Amino acid sequence: MQIPSDLEIARDAVLEPLSDIAGRMGIGPHLLEPYGESVMKVRLEAADELAERPRARYVVVTAVTPTPLGEGKTTTTVGLGDGLSRTGRRTTLALRQPSMGPVFGIKGGAAGGGYSQVVPMETLNLHLTGDIHAITAAHNLLAAMIDNHLYQGNQLELDPHSITWRRALDINDRALRNIVTGLGSRTDGTPRQTGFDITAASEVMALLSLATSVRDLRARLGRIVVGTNRSGKPVTAEELGAAGAMAALLRDAIKPNLLQTLEHTPVLVHTGPFGNIATGNSSVVADLVGLRSSDYLVTEAGFGADMGAERFFNIKCRISGQAPDAAVLVATVRALKTHSGRFKVVAGRPLPEEMLAESPDDVRAGAANLRKQIENCRLHGVSPVVAINAFPTDHPSELDEVRAIAAEAGARSAVCRNVVEGGRGAEELAETVAEAAEEPSDFTLLYPDNLSLREKVEAVARNVYGADGVEYSTTAEKQLESCERNGLGHLPVCIAKTHLSISADPQLRGAPTGWTLPVREVRASAGAGFVYLICGTMQTMPGLSATPAAFNIDIDEDGQVSGLS
Amino acid sequence: MQIPSDLEIARDAVLEPLSDIAGRMGIGPHLLEPYGESVMKVRLEAADELAERPRARYVVVTAVTPTPLGEGKTTTTVGLGDGLSRTGRRTTLALRQPSMGPVFGIKGGAAGGGYSQVVPMETLNLHLTGDIHAITAAHNLLAAMIDNHLYQGNQLELDPHSITWRRALDINDRALRNIVTGLGSRTDGTPRQTGFDITAASEVMALLSLATSVRDLRARLGRIVVGTNRSGKPVTAEELGAAGAMAALLRDAIKPNLLQTLEHTPVLVHTGPFGNIATGNSSVVADLVGLRSSDYLVTEAGFGADMGAERFFNIKCRISGQAPDAAVLVATVRALKTHSGRFKVVAGRPLPEEMLAESPDDVRAGAANLRKQIENCRLHGVSPVVAINAFPTDHPSELDEVRAIAAEAGARSAVCRNVVEGGRGAEELAETVAEAAEEPSDFTLLYPDNLSLREKVEAVARNVYGADGVEYSTTAEKQLESCERNGLGHLPVCIAKTHLSISADPQLRGAPTGWTLPVREVRASAGAGFVYLICGTMQTMPGLSATPAAFNIDIDEDGQVSGLS
Structure with a gap:
């Protein structure tokens, strides 16, 4: 059962030329812009050019409420994509771009794991095509123009204490959470209290993920509110003269990035907004391209079904006008055991010994969370499929128990073992998801626009x-x-x-x-x-631990990176 | 004499496929990494693979002491490259990457001008391949790890007041010059006074421009000193465990970017260190590649010959071990008139009326600067060529006067009109530079390593x-x-x-x-x-003016950028 490390597996991967992969998607070379060897950007014209093609089944992957153990939502998404591909369905994945904060902070990377990975993982984890940096630049240009406006006479009468626009960097740096800027001499600006958020928490990130076209991007940038004037009226990026330049900075960042899984399923990686103060979903434009270039488009929403999937339904789909055909709920035996409340689980520590003992009863005791998340998909008229991500230490009776809970709630389910087996281990899941997605969809928004x-x-x-x-x-x-x-x-x-x-x-x-x-x-x-x-305290700028992942990351003299996982 | 705007000229340019251009340089596709349509990165292996090929003549372009009017050093460099190409010499240019600070601040772009431009100018001015962002990320990762070290117990006993490592962003933002970080609660870090510099002023930028290989880059990063410990001993990035991760962040940024001029002369654009606190020269690795892939490598050094060229000779060439064959000194009639001290010239204002009157005498009155800068090239054993960048308002007698001053100082000279005429207007200059560069070179460093x-x-x-x-x-x-x-x-x-x-x-x-x-x-x-x-006050973080260039920059619905110049 011992498998090589993620980096070893990724290194041994034989990549397929992306132009071939794009070709299978119906995306010709004139719509592709290569970035290095194994990543391409897809022009937005692709969505228009492919508009006449049949629309893909649209599947969102969500999960039970996350536990400190991790449920393997990304690996399941990747496995499902590979499983659908293996069972003869042309499939595209749409994923968020990992932030470099956690790459150097907690875990050293985020590209799936085992035999369900997006490659090349070094490129995915380090800069990719620079979209997050472009967002950072656009965000901070607006910040600089706000402070410059105050400094140059404040014609708009912007109230300095009303300014909510902070600055952004793609890093874990707690020292930047609360800062005072504009110190020094009279020519060094106007002193005021502010701070930095990690770029994933930037409104520009959320905005880019929800824009439906370049024109829409430009309009949304103009509508950004940075604070209020002395009469309490909102002051916008448009009024500050910043929105056009911000859009220019984002002209390439709005194009989705095409990568592949270890099994050559196409993956559109694009934007990575926070899952609490923002949507936690990858971009609308990536989905619009993917929906016209495959039989199945599988995308992943952040956190549990009450969070990322709820925003997927009520924010992302509302804006894009697209209706999902199925929702996959990732669950694990260990997650349900944790939701029983019978065990004390701490992130980074080994599992409590007693949690490894065979106990369908403990699984059953945590069923309420899974049931509620199934209901949360149903509330939006979307068929839920429970994907049980099996771990080597799970007992068959426990996996059966999860299936039984799903069945009682009227949901389909399947066990997947793709981390160890690759797409082959997700074929049952793929067939089950296809069954659900092929039923007529009855997607409904939870509330109409015109409610208060x-x-x-x-x-x-x-x-x-x-x-x-x-x-x-x-x-x-x-x-x-x-x-x-x-x-x-x-x-x-x-x-x-x-x-x-x-x-x-x-x-x-x-x-x-x-x-x-x-x-x-x-x-x-x-x-x-x-x-x-x-509701509660939201941390929008993480810190580094006493032993950050950065300690282990290095390169050799050929530029080969080590220490990512 | 009226020529279209820079952006109009650049837009009308028909680009040559970069792989063809690289092919003429002897650089095969296996050494190229495309970034979008019209930019490629060149792998460092190129320098090794081409090591057996004859070395190019090495020409540095410098200038008289800059005046508020601008002498057109970059346009002359581009024109000289095109002129050398037109006269049958395979030529590569090596230029600095423009910072986005000035792009949105003062002038909206930096890619040459008129018919002497590097294209595509939008890409050159906005992000390019993300090298500057990668430098920003590496710089700020070290900053975060410094503050994290203090926060996590300060095992190295780093004295917080000794810390000289600030943070960096590629922006003009005066409010970030002097800041206090680490405010908030106990979990938000250790309060201390610090600030941001523009990324061009980052030591990481200078370091990347001087590194000779990936191995050398990694070693130099480790040697960065961030402050001292309680006993006054330097604390390094290596000791903080940050150097490996910083190197990983720079693994693509160390590869030079290949673009082209309007006339398809190859241009290696790479790094852009400040010209006062750093070298003001593009990278060593770009020159190492260019020196093996052409008959002529022409590079540009920042500011006047006392500044950028002096560092080119005594820092860059010392580290690279390469000896220049000629130095081009860009001069203009208006610069010499300004150096006469007889006129009051203000940046951004129209020329004083009386400066436009024919007056070889006023030119002669400013000769001392040109003479001294000629001497500054000679001091290093390098043949100077005075390139007289002609403006439509110059009088022939004034151009002759500059030539006379050069001749008296024993320097070759040529008038160039490439901004209006393209490379054709720099053919005389090309021939003159070739003559100088083909003489035996007698390059000498101004001082040996072992002086104090x-x-x-x-x-x-x-x-x-x-x-x-x-x-x-x-x-x-x-x-x-x-x-x-x-x-x-x-x-x-x-x-x-x-x-x-x-x-x-x-x-x-x-x-x-x-x-x-x-x-x-x-x-x-x-x-x-x-x-x-x-010596004096060095501004390492510029501010924005009351009407920054950003006000005029925008995109249309096809993502086409306007307002860059």
């Missing part, structure tokens, strides 16, 4: 989270009213709560009931196109 | 700047001693003084004498491999 923001939050909190209601802080109440007043009431809502529980309390496992969603703050991502509500 | 730092500074100040001597502040004295004590005495020196005068006073025109060089501070770029001395 308050009603929209209520809809998500009650129906998706299982809360009894919503409670607003005084600040949040005021901010909510101000959003409505400023004409943002038609936007969908993005609720930033913990991803570690369906509730707002990270400690609560399963499917908590009898609680109220506490909204602390309300902010608008007017450019990206949603209003987000902060 | 003080003696090295003295050598540059007296011989190149024409100073009577050097004066150190008490701080500078101590820092100089500390550099010697820490084993950095063998390094070359980089004197950061104003580029607007050969002296240390930006107001003084011509070739000032009877003055003393005031050294305010001494710092080590131990990784890059030089010690730099600060």
Whole structure:
């Protein structure tokens, strides 16, 4: 059962020429821009050129509420893609681009694992084609133009204390969370308190992930609100004269990046917005291309089905106008055991001994979470398929128990072993997903645009989270009213709560009931196109640990990278 | 005489496939990595593979002391390249990558001008292949690891007040010059005062421009000094465990970028270090590739011959071991008139009316600067050629006067009109440069490694700047001693003084004498491999003006950029 390391497997991979892969997608060379040897950008014209082709089945991969153990959602997504390819279905994957913060911080990379990987993994993890850097540059250009506006006389009467636009860098650097800028002498700007977020948390990232065309990108950039003037009126990037230059900085970043899996399934990697204060979903444009260039388009949404999938349905699909045909819910025996609340599981520590003992009963005790997440897919009219990502230490009776729980909830299920076996280990899952996706779809948004923001939050909190209601802080109440007043009431809502529980309390496992969603703050991502509500503390700039992954990363004299995993 | 705008000319350009251009350089497809349509990276293996081929003539383009009017050094470099190509000499250009700070700040682009441009200009000016972003990322990773080291217990006993490593961004943002980081709560780091420099001023940029191989890059990164410990001993990036990860971030950035001129002369664009606190020269590795793939390699050094060319000779060539065969000194009638001190010239304002009147006498009155810069090339045993960049408003008698001044100083000269005429307008210059470069070269470094730092500074100040001597502040004295004590005495020196005068006073025109060089501070770029001395105030983070170029930059719905020039 011992398999080589991720990096070893990735290094041994024999890549297929991307132009051949693109060819199978119907994407000709005139629509491709090579970046190095094994990555290409796909021009947005591809979506228009392929518009007459049949639309792919659209599958979103989500999961039970994440546990510190990791459920293998990305590996399952990659395995499913390879499984669908192996069973004769032309399939494209659409994934988020990993941030370099965690690459050098926690884990040294994010490209799947084992025999379900996206390659080349070094390129994927380090810069890729520079999209995140372009977003950083656009974000910080706006920041510089805000401070320059204050410095040059503040013609728009922007209230410095109202400025919500911070700066961004793709790094884990806690020292940049809270800073004072503009110190020094009179010619060094206007002192004020601000900070940096990791670029994944930038509104520009969210905006790029939701833009449907270059024209739409340009318009959304103009609508970004950076603060208010002395009369409380929003001040936009357009008014500051920054939106055009920001768009110029993003002219290549809006094109999806084409890579491949170890088994040569095409993968569109594009954008990587945060999963709490933003959508946690890869880009609309990548999906628009993928939906016209394959039989199946499989995309992954961040965190559990209450988080990434809910935003996939109610924000991403609302904006793109595309309806999903199936949702895959990744579950593991160990996750369900963790959701039983019977074990104390800590990230980075070995599994508690007693969790490895055969116990379908412990699995059953954690069923509520899986059941609720199945329901959360159904709420949107989408057929759920439970993908049971099998670990070598799982017992057959436990895997059967997960299948039984799924069956009782009326959901299809399949066990997959693709991390060890590659796409072959996901063929059953592929057939099951195809069965679900080929049924007529009945996709419905959870709420219409014309509900009030308050009603929209209520809809998500009650129906998706299982809360009894919503409670607003005084600040949040005021901010909510101000959003409505400023004409943002038609936007969908993005609720930033913990991803570690369906509730707002990270400690609560399963499917908590009898609680109220506490909204602390309300902010608008007017450019990206949603209003987000902060429940609890959201960290938008991670820190490094005492032994960051960077310690182990190096190159040899041929430029070969080591230490990524 | 009216020619279309730079952007119009660049847009109408018909590019030659880069693989054909590379083919003429003897660089096969296995050594090329395409980035988008019209840019490729060249693998460093190219230099080894081509090692047996005859070495090109090596020509550096420098200038008289810059005036607010601009002398057209880059256009002359491009024109000379095209002129050499047209006269049957296979020629490669090696240029610096423009920073995006000025692109959005002052001038909206830097790719030459008129019919002497590097194309595609949008790509050149916006991100190119992401090298500068990679440098930013490597720079800031080290910064994050420094602050993390303090936060995690400070095992190396790094003295927070000794930390000289700041952060970097490729932007003009004065508000970031002086900041306090680590504010917030106990988990948000250790508060301390620091700031951001523009990435061109990063030591990582200087280091990448001077590295001779991947192995050398890795070693230099390890030697970066970020501050001292409680006992005053230098603390390095290697000790902080950051150098390997920084090298991984730079694994593609070390490969030169291949573009072309409007006339299809190959251009290696690579690195863009500051011209005051660093070398102001493009990379060693680009030159090593170019020197084996053409008959002529033409590179450009920053500012006047006392600045960029002096560092080209004494830092870049010292490290690369390559000897130049000729130096081109760009001069203009208007520059010499400005150096006469008879006119008040302000950047961005129209020329004073009286400067346009025919007056060889005013030209002659500014001759001292040109003469001294000719001497500065000769000091290093390199044949100078004066390139007179003709403007439509110049009078023939004035152009003749410049030629006469050059001839009196024993230098060859040629008038060039390539901005309006393209390479055809630089054929005379090409022939003249070839004549100079084909003479036996007698290149000599101004000082050997084993002189003391003080003696090295003295050598540059007296011989190149024409100073009577050097004066150190008490701080500078101590820092100089500390550099010697820490084993950095063998390094070359980089004197950061104003580029607007050969002296240390930006107001003084011509070739000032009877003055003393005031050294305010001494710092080590131990990784890059030089010690730099600060004379006067060096701005390492520019600001934006009241009407930055960003205001005019935009894209249309096809992603076409406008407003760059």
